[in-house]
Amino acid sequence: MLSLTRQILTGTLLIPVLLIPTISVAFELPDGDEVARRINARDEGVAVARNLTMQMTDRRGKTRTRETRAFRKYYGEEKKTVIFYLEPSNVRDTAFLTWDYPNADKDDDQWLYLPAMRKVRRISASDRGDYFLGTDLTYEDIKLETRIGLEDYTRKTLGEDEVDGHHCYLLESVPVDEKTAKELGYGRVEQCVDSKIWMVRRAKFWDIKGKQLKTSHFREIRQVQGIWTQHRIEVENHKTGHNTLFIFSDIDYQHGVDDELFTQTALRRGL
Amino acid sequence: MRRVLLIVLCIAGSQTALGADPEISNLVTGRWGSGIEKVGTQMLDFAWQPEARWRFDDGGRLTGIARLRWQPEPGMRPSDMERGTYAEVSKPVLIGDNAELALRELYYERSVNDWYMTLGKQQIVWGKADGLKVLDVVNPQSFREFILEDFDQSRIPLWTLNAEHSFYDWLGGDWTLQLLWIPDRTYHALPKQGVTYAFSSPRLVPQAPPGVAVRLNDPQRPDDGVLQNSDAGTRLTGFVGGWDLSLTYLYQYHNQPAFHQRFVPGLTPVVEVTPRYHRTHVVGGTFSRAFGDWVIRGEIGYFTDRFFLTDNPTDTDGVAESAELSYVLGLDWSGLDDSFISAQLFQSWLPGYQAGFTRPEMDTSVTFLARRDFWNDTLIAELLWITKTNDGDGLLRPKVSYELEDNIEIWLGLDLFYGDRQGLFGQFDDNDRLLVGVKLGL
Incomplete structure (x- = not known):
């Protein structure tokens, strides 16, 4: 006891004690790549079918609603996604198909079916920074579904935060170069990643000039058939005042998705 | 008529004996066009297009689309179109001079073993070109507004048996084979002489010498032998190594008649013109692929036994035969956010060109399209320019469209x-x- 008191008084014990919190934080915070790896390793199921409602509201409060049915399936590391528009009638039967390859050097293949043309049109996959059919998410956002484009960004963990009562790691991602930043339309992304389930709960985006662009909130995250699933994404574009609400429903991971849905023929036939 | 009305009643929303509640939708379109040189209403058009879709427990699906159109402006009325080009089974019903009721589409589709069958009146769209057609010739077209009307509306659906079979991992790609049998002998719908978009170019219609009258006979359609006069075609589409590819073959009556002419001398000499349809073989292919911001696409078609107008004095009936080779090469660029720019080169070459043909041996067109979306795709501005380099004529189409509401x-x-x-x-x-x-x- 005497020895302990002496040590406190002389400071030999004081220094380690003061260091404990700092060491503890540095030890507990996973680095950015580890957070990204954890997000991407999250179980998404091999295939999923779900309804997706998109409500787009402009700065004057005028709302447009799109009802869709969306399917996604993994083939090893290759991912195929297809979205069929169901309502309203003027966009019904519009369909979008993307084949996403794991090799970063290989462009994704994308097709769009426009019922007015009755043709499946090949579209450039480099449009990934373009906004997806009038929403506030880009083609790349839609494709990644909150996963991380590992090759597009460098990452670091900034600290901790809390969103909707859930503890999060703050992950900062910066495009690897100017060209990539222009392609993506983002100069910086800050995501709040749930430290327990590795789901992104909030994402803030800055444009390539450093101005705050938009904020996304991922809400109503709960397990569906054992898989953590977001049911609501709210995106607010700070530049335009436009916002989009994505609502997922009728989610099914268990019954599989027919391979033929991910073909140009299926785009043409519709659901 | 009775059949069409029955279909419309079904589509308009009645609960039917089909055993399933249909999904009903309606599209209502109104257009008003004012002449610029000739100031005043050129066109007033209202169309109601109800659509119904029934789904069955066995996976089958029945789709019906009707169209009621009212267009009272003289020169653009339904009665201003030649009607002899339609097969009886596909002919729209005239309601007075100003209105027309058409069964646009009615088809049943379902998988049968490894084949996907679509039976009924439908549109078949081949090809990769925009605004111009090389291989998109399976269905005929209405030229009521020349090429100004949306192809989806101007294309004339045909009664068709359409069978498709997909197979995977063959020759390094995924493929779909399509087989078509088209017993419907309906051809291009052409405006009557003298109406607003009646053809007058010597490229397309015979020109009578001064003082000579023209008598246009009814078109000579293929006879009623359904089997021997049907059209038939096949298409193989595939995705290989990043390329979308297709090969096509079509055996059809060319939808555009040849205008055979006969000079009838007399006190009042007359040129008698008889439109006649001829068989043609169409062999073609398409491709498209994306490279970064660019998409390259194209199609090519070789047509046998085409007939062209000639003013060669030694010719006896004013038309002469040649094969035709046509292609479109298109380049799309989307390197700017919310923007789309596209250019196309279209050429048509007549290997059997003869002196006196009223069209050139090589006919060249160029198209340019620029489009930009604003306000989250609610406002779209575009400019389409089509020009024919041989004659230096063309068409400019600036357009602004706005999504006023979800459905307007x-x-x-x-x-x-x-x-x-x-x-x-x-x-x-x-x-x-x-x-x-x-x-x-x-």
Whole structure:
């Protein structure tokens, strides 16, 4: 006891004690790549079918609603996604198909079916920074579904935060170069990643000039058939005042998705 | 008539004996066009297009689409179109001079073993070109508004048996084989002489010498032998190594008749013109692929036994035969956010060209399209320019459309023809128009 008191008084014990919190934080915070790896390793199921409602509201409060049915399936590391528009009638039967390859050097293949043309049109996959059919998410956002484009960004963990009562790691991602930043339309992304389930709960985006662009909130995250699933994404574009609400429903991971849905023929036939 | 009315009643929303509640939707379109040179209403058009879809427990699906159109402006009325080009089974029903009721589509589709069968009246769209057609010739087209009407509306659906079979991992790609049998002998719908978009170019219609009258006979359609006079075709589409590819073959009556002529001398000499349809073999292919911001696409078609107008004095009936080779090469660029720019080169070559043909041996067109989306795709501005380099004539189409509500779209556009009146576009130089429209989905 005497020895302990002496040590406190002389400071030999004081220094380690003061260091404990700092060491503890540095030890507990996973680095950015580890957070990204954890997000991407999250179980998404091999295939999923779900309804997706998109409500787009402009700065004057005028709302447009799109009802869709969306399917996604993994083939090893290759991912195929297809979205069929169901309502309203003027966009019904519009369909979008993307084949996403794991090799970063290989462009994704994308097709769009426009019922007015009755043709499946090949579209450039480099449009990934373009906004997806009038929403506030880009083609790349839609494709990644909150996963991380590992090759597009460098990452670091900034600290901790809390969103909707859930503890999060703050992950900062910066495009690897100017060209990539222009392609993506983002100069910086800050995501709040749930430290327990590795789901992104909030994402803030800055444009390539450093101005705050938009904020996304991922809400109503709960397990569906054992898989953590977001049911609501709210995106607010700070530049335009436009916002989009994505609502997922009728989610099914268990019954599989027919391979033929991910073909140009299926785009043409519709659901 | 009774059949069409029955279909419309079904589509309009009645509960049917089909055993399933249909999904019903309605599209209502209104357009008003004002002439620019000839000031005043050129076109007033209202169309109601109900659509119903029934789904069955066995996976089958029945789709019906009707169209009731009212267009009272003389020169653009339904009664201003030649009706002899339709097969009886596909002919729209005239209601007075100003209205027309058509069964646009009615088809049943379902998988049968490894085949996907679509039976009934439908549209078949081949090809990769925009605004111009090389291989998109399976269905005929209405030229009521020349090429100004949306192809989805101007294309004439045909009664068709359409069978498709997909197979995977063959020759390094995924493929779909399509087989078509088309017993419906309906061809291009052409405007009557003298109406607003009647053809007058010597490229397309015979020209009578001064003082000589023209008598246009009814078209000579293939006889009633359904089997021997059907069209048939096949297409193999595939995705290999990043390329979308297709090979096509079509055996059809060319949808555009040849205008065979006969001079009838007398006190009042007459040139008698008889439109006649001829068999043609069409062999073709398409491709498209994306490279970064660019998409390259194209199609090529070789057509046998085409007939072209000739003013060669030694010719006996004013038409001469040649094969035709046509292609389109298109380049799309989307390197700017919310923007799309596209250019196409279209050429048609006649290997059997003869002196006296009223069209050139090599016919060249160029198209340019620039489009930009604003306000989260609610406002779209675009400019389409089509020009024929042989004659220097063309068409400019600026258009702005706005999504007023979820289901309401309005637009304002101009259709501006220019060039020599002998040319394909120049013949309509007096038809420049300002167009406003509204589309309502219900």
